[in-house]
Amino acid sequence: WLGYHAALPGANDTARKAAPLWSKRVEVQEQHEVMDTALTELSQGLGKLYGVQPEMIKSQTQGSQQNERGPAIRLGTWAGSDFAANVLTDAERAAVHGEGFIIREDESQRELVIGSETPQGILYAVFHLLRELTLKQEGAEAGAAAVAVATESQPERIVINEQPVNSLRMINQWDNVDGSIERGYAGRSIFYENGEFTQDIGRIRDYARLLASTGINAVAINNVNVHRKESLFLTERYLGDVAKVAAAFRAYGIRLFLSANYASPIEVGGLQTADPLDEQVREWWSIQTAKVYAAIPDFGGYLIKADSENRPGPFTYNRDHADGANMLAEALRPFGGLVIWRCFVYNCKQDWRDRSTDRARAAYDHFKPLDGRFADNVILQIKNGPMDFQVREAVSPLFGAMEDTNQIIEFQITQEYTGQQRHLAFLVPQWKEVLDFDTYAKGKGSEIKRIADGSLYQRPYSGFAAVSNIGADACWTGHPLAQANLYGYGRLGWNPDLSAEQIADEWVRLTFGHDEQVVERITGMLLSSLDIYENYTAPLGVGWMVNPDHHYGPNVDGYEYSKWGTYHFADRYGIGVDRTVKSGTGYTSQYHPENAARYESLETCPDELILFFHHVPYTHVLHSGKTVIQHIYDTHFEGVEQAEALAETWRELEGKVDPVIYSKVAELQAEQAEHAKEWRDMINTYFYRKSGIQDEHARKIY
Numbered sequence: 001w002l003g004y005h006a007a008l009p010g011a012n013d014t015a016r017k018a019a020p021l022w023s024k025r026v027e028v029q030e031q032h033e034v035m036d037t038a039l040t041e042l043s044q045g046l047g048k049l050y051g052v053q054p055e056m057i058k059s060q061t062q063g064s065q066q067n068e069r070g071p072a073i074r075l076g077t078w079a080g081s082d083f084a085a086n087v088l089t090d091a092e093r094a095a096v097h098g099e100g101f102i103i104r105e106d107e108s109q110r111e112l113v114i115g116s117e118t119p120q121g122i123l124y125a126v127f128h129l130l131r132e133l134t135l136k137q138e139g140a141e142a143g144a145a146a147v148a149v150a151t152e153s154q155p156e157r158i159v160i161n162e163q164p165v166n167s168l169r170m171i172n173q174w175d176n177v178d179g180s181i182e183r184g185y186a187g188r189s190i191f192y193e194n195g196e197f198t199q200d201i202g203r204i205r206d207y208a209r210l211l212a213s214t215g216i217n218a219v220a221i222n223n224v225n226v227h228r229k230e231s232l233f234l235t236e237r238y239l240g241d242v243a244k245v246a247a248a249f250r251a252y253g254i255r256l257f258l259s260a261n262y263a264s265p266i267e268v269g270g271l272q273t274a275d276p277l278d279e280q281v282r283e284w285w286s287i288q289t290a291k292v293y294a295a296i297p298d299f300g301g302y303l304i305k306a307d308s309e310n311r312p313g314p315f316t317y318n319r320d321h322a323d324g325a326n327m328l329a330e331a332l333r334p335f336g337g338l339v340i341w342r343c344f345v346y347n348c349k350q351d352w353r354d355r356s357t358d359r360a361r362a363a364y365d366h367f368k369p370l371d372g373r374f375a376d377n378v379i380l381q382i383k384n385g386p387m388d389f390q391v392r393e394a395v396s397p398l399f400g401a402m403e404d405t406n407q408i409i410e411f412q413i414t415q416e417y418t419g420q421q422r423h424l425a426f427l428v429p430q431w432k433e434v435l436d437f438d439t440y441a442k443g444k445g446s447e448i449k450r451i452a453d454g455s456l457y458q459r460p461y462s463g464f465a466a467v468s469n470i471g472a473d474a475c476w477t478g479h480p481l482a483q484a485n486l487y488g489y490g491r492l493g494w495n496p497d498l499s500a501e502q503i504a505d506e507w508v509r510l511t512f513g514h515d516e517q518v519v520e521r522i523t524g525m526l527l528s529s530l531d532i533y534e535n536y537t538a539p540l541g542v543g544w545m546v547n548p549d550h551h552y553g554p555n556v557d558g559y560e561y562s563k564w565g566t567y568h569f570a571d572r573y574g575i576g577v578d579r580t581v582k583s584g585t586g587y588t589s590q591y592h593p594e595n596a597a598r599y600e601s602l603e604t605c606p607d608e609l610i611l612f613f614h615h616v617p618y619t620h621v622l623h624s625g626k627t628v629i630q631h632i633y634d635t636h637f638e639g640v641e642q643a644e645a646l647a648e649t650w651r652e653l654e655g656k657v658d659p660v661i662y663s664k665v666a667e668l669q670a671e672q673a674e675h676a677k678e679w680r681d682m683i684n685t686y687f688y689r690k691s692g693i694q695d696e697h698a699r700k701i702y
């Protein structure tokens with residue numbers, strides 16, 4: 001999406017004619033690493049868009065009156081330049097702060113001023129401007145006629161004010177130092193190989209650039225499951241390498257975090273304990289943290305997975321998560337560092353015979369009682385749903401349950417349960433649904449996005465985190481169209497009110513150009529893809545039904561008798577998990593009354609979550625008018641047809657998109673259509689055999 005392809009062959013001449021007056025010269029007065037990055041990006045981008053690299057003027061001299069200045073882009077921070085100060089009014093400047101920015105063209109369209117309080121803001125402004133200019137290049141490629149019309153009528157003056165809605169916009173890498181990536185579907189790690197940091201900082205820099213262009217400002221570079229070697233990232237053994245990676249990200253305004261092993265005082269420090277209240281343990285963390293800051297002065301802090309899926313944590317010492325997190329917070333506080341503490345805590349050694357334990361309840365049960373006890377530099381990181389990134393599950397009831405705690409929402413860009421980047425699944429619509437969900441925590445209008453952005457409870461730290469989907473693959477993401485998820489995540493973190501349609505349209509145009517057929521077909525594929533995937537996989541919110549461990553492909557009972565707490569309870573009469581207060585696990589009570597009542601009752605529970613909240617007979621009639629069993633059959637037959645149609649639609653684009661990308665996607669869509677049949681037949685056959693109920697349309701079920 002950073003190709004600025006308006007300068008594709010043939011577009012150059014018309015594009016150059018359409019180049020704005022200000023695009024040939026850039027003036028700047030201050031020196032800052034991130035500002036330099038912004039200038040390089042601006043110069044490259046304008047060069048590609050208009051065929052001419054602008055002249056770059058760096059001067060310390062204060063500019064004169066506007067009418068004496070020649071056409072140029074003038075950019076700077078409030079403190080570092082007089083452009084912003086002279087040209088923009090106080091009111092304009094007051095409208096944005098921090099990483100927010102203003103881009104303003106003057107009346108005569110000879111000057112473009114870019115201003116922000118921070119160099120990061122200037123960098124985001126540059127990416128934003130280049131994106132807007134690329135999106136507006138439609139005429140340049142659509143042919144001379146369109147351009148003529150566009151140049152006759154004066155284009156509108158550019159006036160843009162942007163403020164990121166979320167302060168922390170983070171990416172989590174699940175990369176291991178051996179070069180593997182947990183749940184990675186795009187090749188090996190770009191960070192590590194064979195137990196060492198890679199020497200190819202260029203690729204990391206490219207990644208920083210990709211991330212910054214969408215607005216990301218933080219990254220944790222190692223897996224939350226911190227193994228033996230990665231535990232040494234905090235020590236002399238690796239700190240020099242970590243610092244080099246931090247430098248690559250710093251140039252793009254991105255702060256580096258490390259996932260840390262809670263048991264480090266024992267495993268690295270040689271102490272007998274990692275008890276958070278032990279003086280020696282506290283001192284160990286303080287000393288170690290000081291060493292990290294000596295190497296990386298702007299280090300972000302620690303990301304912690306503790307007492308979760310066999311990782312060590314404070315429970316071993318009969319302490320709770322607040323004790324554990326606050327101990328680290330104390331070590332980080334002198335340096336302005338943060339503890340990001342994950343809430344993915346549940347019993348992963350459950351006995352399937354035990355019907356009283358409900359994994360969905362776990363995060364709330366563990367963390368809600370601790371509200372108000374976390375230090376001010378601790379942030380809880382909460383997965384979007386109470387289970388684990390399923391294609392469909394309820395939203396986590398922890399959102400809206402902790403007024404006095406900083407929190408960020410965690411999404412999974414990597415497609416662990418959504419087709420592993422072999423199937424197409426554009427996740428932005430799912431994330432939008434979660435963000436727009438009204439928790440009623442402070443009455444109507446208490447959407448999750450307002451908890452994530454900190455505004456509902458006026459929290460100092462807040463935002464988004466997500467597990468990355470990239471690897472060393474040539475196209476970064478395994479499936480070329482899976483790039484849209486990384487792009488979309490960044491854009492949503494910047495502004496959760498952007499629509500899925502707009503994000504898809506932007507990404508497709510930036511990536512493939514403005515050919516209307518291409519744009520319409522690919523955005524259509526993206527926007528329908530998640531519903532299609534849901535249609536042929538686990539039905540009605542029940543989740544899983546995948547092969548254990550690697551989680552690819554259908555296996556209805558794969559987790560049914562295992563310890564992971566992910567059951568569907570299908571028998572000859574019915575299916576689903578009873579999470580009601582009346583007769584089930586009581587999970588519904590974790591929501592505020594409006595939602596609790598809606599989910600508790602079969603009358604009001606939305607169809608798509610019916611099996612998440614209720615155990616019902618196969619003959620139960622949904623709001624759609626269909627029985628549960630007929631719904632299962634219909635969606636699975638339909639899902640396969642839709643997956644075949646996706647492949648068909650893509651084939652129409654042969655010759656219209658890059659041939660390498662074309663073949664790769666064609667191959668993947670064919671595979672998806674084939675694997676969708678496997679899903680259809682396994683699911684339909686399983687439920688036909690369990691229920692003995694015929695398909696109303698007498699289609700083939702084995």
Ligand code: GCW
Nearest residue numbers: 174182183224225305344388
């Ligand atoms: O979804 C599960 C994954 C694990 C992962 C865990 C987590 C990093 O299957 O691979 O571990 O979630 O989020 O911690």
